Amino acid sequence: MKYQSQKVAYAYFLAAMGLFGIQVLGGLLLGWIYVSPNTLSEVLPFNIVRMIHTNALIVWLLLGFFGAAYYLVPEESEREIFSVKLAYIQLAILVVGTLGAVGSYLVGIHGGREFLEQPLWVKFGILVAAVIFLFNVSLTFLAGRKTAITNILMTGLWLLCLLWVFAFINPDNLSLDKMYWWFVVHLWVEATWELVMAAILGFLMLKLTGVDREVIEKWLYIIVATALFSGILGTGHHFYWIGTPGYWQWIGSVFSTFEVVPFFAMMSFAFVMVWKGRKNHPNKAALLWSLGSSTVAFFGAGVWGFLHTLHGVNFYTHGTQITAAHGHLAFYGAYVALNLAMFSYAMPLLRGRAPYNQVLNMASFWLMTGGMAFMTFTLTFAGTIQTHMQRIVGDYYMDVQDQLGLFYLMRFGSGIAVVLGALLFIYSMLVVRREVVKPGPVVKDAAVPKE
Ligand code: HEM
Ligand code: HEM
Ligand SMILES: [Fe+2]
Numbered sequence: 192m193k194y195q196s197q198k199v200a201y202a203y204f205l206a207a208m209g210l211f212g213i214q215v216l217g218g219l220l221l222g223w224i225y226v227s228p229n230t231l232s233e234v235l236p237f238n239i240v241r242m243i244h245t246n247a248l249i250v251w252l253l254l255g256f257f258g259a260a261y262y263l264v265p266e267e268s269e270r271e272i273f274s275v276k277l278a279y280i281q282l283a284i285l286v287v288g289t290l291g292a293v294g295s296y297l298v299g300i301h302g303g304r305e306f307l308e309q310p311l312w313v314k315f316g317i318l319v320a321a322v323i324f325l326f327n328v329s330l331t332f333l334a335g336r337k338t339a340i341t342n343i344l345m346t347g348l349w350l351l352c353l354l355w356v357f358a359f360i361n362p363d364n365l366s367l368d369k370m371y372w373w374f375v376v377h378l379w380v381e382a383t384w385e386l387v388m389a390a391i392l393g394f395l396m397l398k399l400t401g402v403d404r405e406v407i408e409k410w411l412y413i414i415v416a417t418a419l420f421s422g423i424l425g426t427g428h429h430f431y432w433i434g435t436p437g438y439w440q441w442i443g444s445v446f447s448t449f450e451v452v453p454f455f456a457m458m459s460f461a462f463v464m465v466w467k468g469r470k471n472h473p474n475k476a477a478l479l480w481s482l483g484s485s486t487v488a489f490f491g492a493g494v495w496g497f498l499h500t501l502h503g504v505n506f507y508t509h510g511t512q513i514t515a516a517h518g519h520l521a522f523y524g525a526y527v528a529l530n531l532a533m534f535s536y537a538m539p540l541l542r543g544r545a546p547y548n549q550v551l552n553m554a555s556f557w558l559m560t561g562g563m564a565f566m567t568f569t570l571t572f573a574g575t576i577q578t579h580m581q582r583i584v585g586d587y588y589m590d591v592q593d594q595l596g597l598f599y600l601m602r603f604g605s606g607i608a609v610v611l612g613a614l615l616f617i618y619s620m621l622v623v624r625r626e627v628v629k630p631g632p633v634v635k636d637a638a639v640p641k642e
Contacts (some may be wrong), residue, residue, distance in 0.1 A: 195271060201541045207255040288317055304368075344391070354378050354379060369433040382418060392481060392485060428505065432506075476546065487523060523563045548618075548619035548620075555616035
């Protein structure tokens with residue numbers, strides 16, 4: 192850590208990890224309600240827990256991105272953050288807004304639009320926090336050295352904050368309502384967040400592999416160009432059945448198919464950088480999460496996305512467990528694992544220590560990733576059977592659900608693995624054993640003569 196103000200990131204990462212814990216525990220409860228539907232149905236119904244699960248996910252990922260920006264912008268711009276105080280005020284607004292949203296959900300107040308259920312005042316708070324953030328980071332960025340990494344990060348963050356405006360536009364016309372809703376939901380994860388992902392991944396590769404900046408920049412520009420080219424019109428894959436003109440079926444199918452390209456490029460990027468890298472960086476856990484993130488993102492977003500993106504396929508699979516399988520693996524690979532890579536890299540530096548608890552951290556990677564992969568398989572099988580019985584044979588929805596119990600039980604089992612992995616990760620970040628022996632200079636990989 193070179194700049195004092197980078198310390199702000201620490202508070203953001205702590206808040207993010209707290210919500211991450213709540214998010215996965217909420218998921219586990221949802222998974223159990225699928226197995227035993229009357230659980231807590233009076234006090235804490237499924238739809239409320241679901242809101243907490245998905246909203247906590249989005250908010251903690253954003254807190255992680257904001258923290259990452261506060262960590263890497265000073266380092267790339269070679270100067271302190273414009274205002275540390277504003278950064279803490281922004282965090283306070285977001286935390287109060289989150290608690291407010293959860294409180295309202297618990298008493299049954301919500302907007303009812305999936306992912307955007309927050310009461311109006313919370314949405315407004317998020318807007319204010321976004322404006323403070325953009326102001327603070329942009330002034331830092333403009334005054335300092337500009338790199339491809341910060342250019343891309345700033346573009347992504349500006350666009351994603353601007354898209355938030357569509358969370359306020361909710362026309363009576365149901366088709367228009369859905370259109371604007373997808374402007375936020377799709378153009379976040381399949382366009383603007385991808386830029387943020389590319390920038391953070393680029394930063395981690397720069398630090399962990401020691402590959403020249405010019406090489407990293409070339410890759411980043413290709414990733415960004417293909418992401419925007421495919422992702423913007425790719426929104427069409429959500430316009431098939433909401434009452435928009437029929438040509439969206441072709442625009443959506445063609446452009447969203449191209450969306451596989453940037454995810455493939457990010458995976459290739461990470462592996463080629465590690466292969467070319469000369470540096471033997473001691474933080475192996477951060478490297479594992481970086482490689483894991485880009486790989487699982489390729490499968491979750493790229494492969495599982497393509498699986499149901501052609502309109503001829505989506506006609507049958509729309510809104511089934513296939514969607515849930517894809518949603519979980521894509522979010523986990525692209526954005527959860529990426530944030531955890533950044534935490535793994537930055538937390539030791541923020542605490543002024545050498546990388547610690549690496550074995551526990553890497554164990555948490557395999558536990559969580561294994562659990563997520565298994566969950567994806569069980570939901571994909573459930574979704575295939577559901578699609579066939581419900582959409583082809585024409586059985587009733589609830590009759591079909593009765594046939595899927597075994598898959599839901601297995602999904603719950605994999606959820607336990609994910610939750611244990613998440614708790615292990617948080618433990619490995621927060622609890623450090625006191626060092627008994629003062630470590631000497633690192634000689635392991637250095638001057639050992641070859642014989
Ligand atoms: C980091 C890990 C996780 C991520 C990124 C995640 C993400 C998501 C997302 C994006 C949705 C909305 C899905 C959609 O609209 O299709 C969702 C819903 C859900 N999640 Fe998770 N989740 C995670 C962990 C878990 C865990 C551990 C469980 C436990 C079994 C779980 C169970 C559920 C359930 C049951 C739903 C509701 C699905 C429905 O409405 O049918 N999730 N999750
Ligand atoms: C990291 C990137 C991505 C994330 C986080 C993500 C997440 C999600 C989530 C949560 C949903 C469910 C939304 C809802 O109905 O509530 C969804 C739907 C969908 N996604 Fe993605 N996705 C990503 C990338 C992609 C890509 C690259 C493709 C295509 C190649 C794709 C294709 C689809 C399709 C076709 C649907 C609609 C499913 C339906 O009709 O029910 N996604 N995605
Ligand atoms: Fe999409």
